Amino acid sequence: MTAGQILIIEDEVKLAELLRDYLKQDGFTVSCLHSGELAVDTVRRATPDLILLDLMLPVVDGLAICREIRRFSNVPIIMITARVEEIDRLIGLEIGADDYVCKPFSPREVVARAKAVLRRTRTPAQSQRLIAGEITLDEATRQVTVAGRALTLTPSEFGLLNVLLSAPGRVFSRNEFLDRVQGYRFDGYDRTIDSHVKNLRRKIGECLPDQDVIVTVYGIGYKLIG
Secondary structure (H helix, E strand, O other): OOOEEEEEEOOOHHHHHHHHHHHHHOOEEEEEEOOOOOHHHHHHHHOOOEEEEEOOOOOOOHHHHHHHHOOOOOOOEEEEEOOOOHHHHHHHHHOOOOEEEEOOOOHHHHHHHHHHHHHHHOOOOOOOEEEEOOEEEEOOOOEEEEOOEEEOOOHHHHHHHHHHHHOOOOOEEHHHHHHHHHOOOOOOOHHHHHHHHHHHHHHHHHHOOOOOOEEEEOOOEEEEOO
16 A cells, blocks of 8 residues: 555656655655646546645646646645745745745655645544534544535645634644644744635635634734634
């Protein structure tokens, strides 16, 4: 049994092959694309467990690909970027990427992040249902409803909401979210939590337009009002 199927979409062939080799050593099945042209169709057909997606690709860039994939799939996506501007990374997160890694990087770090993301999506099923106000989260089925409407969340968004629902009213710091949701902590990564919370607020707000159930506690983190 393999550790999972990973699709690498990266136009630097040698880098893609290096990542492929490291991932295969850890038991993953890996396929590679070197342009964005066939990326979306490949994801639809192959249904990978995880995507490593370069931001700057020929034909179709990574942001456009990520945006299109999120129209039909919540497959975990880790963005790969050579851009140093923070705004580029945050845009990727805000349109649905679960994580990002900046070039140059260690292939072992990418493998570690891939494992961490997949652990979040493969948590053993539990019978626990968490309820706060009009929000219900079922850990076993990974389904979320808000005011009776099904909510489609990425793995990171689901993890964040799970943490918040575990203790309504408690303030969770960004570092706690990183440890409990991302599974690791790196300098500057607290901004990823802010982006995921922004997405989560937007999605919940579409179901509860007159309520702000996730509150920012400035200088500390976030809490859920149940």
